[in-house]
Amino acid sequence: MLPKRTEFFELLAAHAERVLAGANAMLRLVNSLGSGDADIAPLIQEVNMNESSADQIKADLLNMLHKAFVTPLNRDQVYALTLDIDRVMNTIQDVAQAVSIYHITEVPSESRVLAAMAVDACLRLSRAITALKDKERSSETVDLCVEIERIEEKSDQVMHRAIQTLFQTEGDDQAALRAFALRQFYSLQEKVLRATKASAQMLEEILIQNA
Amino acid sequence: MEGLNMSIWTLGVLIAVALAFDFMNGFHDGANSISTIVATGALTPKQAVLFAAFFNFAALWVFQLKVAATIGKGTVDPSFVDYYVIFGALMGALAWNIITWYYGIPSSSSHALVGGLVGATVAKAGSGAPIVWEGFGKILAFIIISPLVGVIIGGLLMVLVAWIFRNHSPYQAGKWFKGGQLFAAAAYSLGHGGNDAQKTIGIIWLLLITAGVATKDVATLPTWVIYSCYFAIAWGTYLGGWRIVKTMGTKITKLNAVSGSCASMGGAITLGLATLGGIPVSTTHTITGAIIGVGAATDVKAVRWAITMNLLVAWVLTIPAAGLIAAISWYFGTKFL
Amino acid sequence: MFSSLMPQRREFFELLAAHSEKVAAGANATLRLINGLGDGNSNAAALVAEVNANEKSADEIKAKVIARLHQSFTTPINRDQIHSLISELDMTLNVLQSVANAIDMYGIKQSTVEAREMASLSADACMRLNRAVSALGEKGRGTETLNMCKEIEEIESKADKVQQKAITALFQDGANVWQTMKMREFYSLQEAVLDSCQDAAKMIEEILIENS
Numbered sequence: 123m124l125p126k127r128t129e130f131f132e133l134l135a136a137h138a139e140r141v142l143a144g145a146n147a148m149l150r151l152v153n154s155l156g157s158g159d160a161d162i163a164p165l166i167q168e169v170n171m172n173e174s175s176a177d178q179i180k181a182d183l184l185n186m187l188h189k190a191f192v193t194p195l196n197r198d199q200v201y202a203l204t205l206d207i208d209r210v211m212n213t214i215q216d217v218a219q220a221v222s223i224y225h226i227t228e229v230p231s232e233s234r235v236l237a238a239m240a241v242d243a244c245l246r247l248s249r250a251i252t253a254l255k256d257k258e259r260s261s262e263t264v265d266l267c268v269e270i271e272r273i274e275e276k277s278d279q280v281m282h283r284a285i286q287t288l289f290q291t292e293g294d295d296q297a298a299l300r301a302f303a304l305r306q307f308y309s310l311q312e313k314v315l316r317a318t319k320a321s322a323q324m325l326e327e328i329l330i331q332n333a
Numbered sequence: 334m335e336g337l338n339m340s341i342w343t344l345g346v347l348i349a350v351a352l353a354f355d356f357m358n359g360f361h362d363g364a365n366s367i368s369t370i371v372a373t374g375a376l377t378p379k380q381a382v383l384f385a386a387f388f389n390f391a392a393l394w395v396f397q398l399k400v401a402a403t404i405g406k407g408t409v410d411p412s413f414v415d416y417y418v419i420f421g422a423l424m425g426a427l428a429w430n431i432i433t434w435y436y437g438i439p440s441s442s443s444h445a446l447v448g449g450l451v452g453a454t455v456a457k458a459g460s461g462a463p464i465v466w467e468g469f470g471k472i473l474a475f476i477i478i479s480p481l482v483g484v485i486i487g488g489l490l491m492v493l494v495a496w497i498f499r500n501h502s503p504y505q506a507g508k509w510f511k512g513g514q515l516f517a518a519a520a521y522s523l524g525h526g527g528n529d530a531q532k533t534i535g536i537i538w539l540l541l542i543t544a545g546v547a548t549k550d551v552a553t554l555p556t557w558v559i560y561s562c563y564f565a566i567a568w569g570t571y572l573g574g575w576r577i578v579k580t581m582g583t584k585i586t587k588l589n590a591v592s593g594s595c596a597s598m599g600g601a602i603t604l605g606l607a608t609l610g611g612i613p614v615s616t617t618h619t620i621t622g623a624i625i626g627v628g629a630a631t632d633v634k635a636v637r638w639a640i641t642m643n644l645l646v647a648w649v650l651t652i653p654a655a656g657l658i659a660a661i662s663w664y665f666g667t668k669f670l
Numbered sequence: 671m672f673s674s675l676m677p678q679r680r681e682f683f684e685l686l687a688a689h690s691e692k693v694a695a696g697a698n699a700t701l702r703l704i705n706g707l708g709d710g711n712s713n714a715a716a717l718v719a720e721v722n723a724n725e726k727s728a729d730e731i732k733a734k735v736i737a738r739l740h741q742s743f744t745t746p747i748n749r750d751q752i753h754s755l756i757s758e759l760d761m762t763l764n765v766l767q768s769v770a771n772a773i774d775m776y777g778i779k780q781s782t783v784e785a786r787e788m789a790s791l792s793a794d795a796c797m798r799l800n801r802a803v804s805a806l807g808e809k810g811r812g813t814e815t816l817n818m819c820k821e822i823e824e825i826e827s828k829a830d831k832v833q834q835k836a837i838t839a840l841f842q843d844g845a846n847v848w849q850t851m852k853m854r855e856f857y858s859l860q861e862a863v864l865d866s867c868q869d870a871a872k873m874i875e876e877i878l879i880e881n882s
Contacts, residue, residue, distance in 0.1 A: 285776070286774070289852055305855070488672035495677055502740050
């Protein structure tokens with residue numbers, strides 16, 4: 123009837139760790155683009171594997187939330203947080219899959235910066251969630267959430283530059299098609315950062331409720 | 334045993350039934366004091382029941398036997414009472430307790446007992462003559478007064494705490510209340526043990542007066558009666574009550590460490606005052622009142638008024654229903670026992 | 671009965687109102703920016719800076735609200751509702767900022783009739799948002815506030831139609847593919863402002879319903 127507190131937080135932390143691992147694989151994938159001999163298939167595979175194991179953890183968490191009589195945090199909020207973190211994972215998978223869907227063989231440096239920023243944000247998210255079980259560390263969690271929001275803000279500027287470059291010179295149809303594909307790719311990359319920001323805000327809300 | 338007015342077996346069985354009623358009371362009501370500390374996670378359910386049971390019993394050393402006296406000699410005239418009446422009273426109270434427990438309604442065992450006693454006595458006398466209105470009237474008045482006092486004290490405590498901690502988040506305030514919550518629950522369990530165990534002591538006292546073993550003088554009451562009554566309620570609390578944890582802690586209003594402490598403390602103060610004044614009140618009524626008071630201060634919509642109404646209905650019904658069952662039991666008792 | 675004796679903390683309403691004022695000011699600057707595009711004598715950079723300045727001071731108000739939430743035992747409306755509302759309001763201003771900055775990002779030199787119409791609709795919606803948030807603390811003005819929220823939702827659906835018209839025009843035969851791509855993105859951002867206003871309006875409705 124009463125699940126162990128630790129088990130609960132361990133699952134949340136494990137979930138966030140999968141997301142971080144997925145983000146890492148996605149970064150290596152984006153960095154390898156254009157280096158010629160890169161084999162992207164295993165990297166996409168790695169992202170997919172992390173996504174499916176994150177899905178499993180999510181299912182366990184939701185199951186526990188349904189069954190538990192008392193939860194260490196507000197039930198609805200943990201539910202929302204779990205879905206938010208899962209959304210981060212899904213957006214990462216979308217980026218990885220977009221590489222093959224849009225036939226992206228080469229990316230500008232801004233795209234690599236965006237991927238690195240996504241990993242940065244996921245790293246902080248994972249640390250914030252690990253600190254969550256310890257109420258005394260709530261200021262640390264809040265700081266990490268603020269940092270995630272800062273990273274998202276900075277990524278806006280990177281996006282701005284990337285898009286500006288993309289549309290500066292209007293070329294032929296082939297160039298337009300390439301611009302179109304990259305524009306979609308950037309949007310997906312931006313979505314990863316948006317999703318980490320949403321998770322950070324959810325975390326802040328949880329801390330406020332339990333404050 | 335010289336001068337014994339009934340068979341030793343009948344006396345033994347009735348005392349056993351009275352203690353069973355006491356046990357049921359703990360089983361039925363004792364969980365109220367732990368619902369908030371379990372809901373807020375201050376103690377595990379296992380620790381909480383042990384905690385509550387201990388303080389139930391500890392009430393033995395705290396309160397005088399004034400409530401027992403009100404039940405034993407202040408509700409009905411003891412000279413009208415025989416063991417059929419006691420049998421009827423206990424059956425009425427027990428049956429009503431089981432019915433309300435089964436449906437998860439936190440009704441009052443105290444009023445069931447008083448209702449049973451009055452019902453069986455009136456059935457025997459055929460009129461209201463043996464009712465001691467001074468005592469019974471007080472009990473009836475406090476059906477209304479005790480929850481109201483609970484509401485007021487619970488609500489005012491909450492307002493006071495909110496002003497003291499106005500610049501702190503509920504979590505920061507909650508840190509101050511970690512000990513406070515346990516203190517409040519302990520006080521409440523003391524009040525519960527004090528008021529409720531004494532009601533059974535009163536019944537057994539009445540039984541012993543009827544049997545001619547004891548008199549209206551408190552000194553003639555054997556100490557084993559007192560110890561076994563406190564033990565029975567503590568044991569009942571220890572074993573019982575997961576069912577009502579849910580109703581009180583989560584259904585009426587959502588409680589956290591701070592509001593839970595204010596509710597328990599409000600209930601404890603009200604119970605303590607009543608016990609000192611020798612007035613048998615319902616512990617259930619009192620804590621429900623305090624929870625509503627706290628709920629009204631923090632968020633009126635948090636009080637689930639539908640469930641509160643449900644409680645009110647059970648309150649109004651308890652004395653007549655237990656009295657009726659007691660009267661019927663008395664009738665069959667005289668025929669078949 | 672006891673709730674009127676509790677600490678009231680009206681300052682939360684004041685901070686929310688101050689934030690929504692910044693949103694309305696940002697929407698107004700964005701409108702002037704879009705209306706002035708291409709007519710030579712308007713200073714686009716100054717207007718973008720104005721939007722950014724509003725966004726920045728709104729951020730500070732938001733931070734103050736969140737800090738206050740951590741330092742208050744009681745709140746006039748639910749803690750999570752205050753947090754949600756301030757986040758929705760902040761989101762609206764963030765998207766407005768994206769619209770303003772997109773002009774430089776996509777190198778847009780001329781506005782269209784539809785872009786101007788969308789901009790004035792979002793200024794309208796933000797003004798109503800400001801009025802609704804300002805009235806939130808006053809018990810007697812519930813219906814008025816609720817009506818304002820309904821109006822915001824109507825404005826949003828009007829904007830949907832304008833956007834449809836705009837996109838239809840973009841994809842006409844013989845359109846320049848680059849122009850189409852840029853303006854398509856720009857209209858999406860404009861639409862996002864109104865979506866965000868609508869989310870904020872729905873949040874206000876939720877608060878009103880729960881506290882009525």
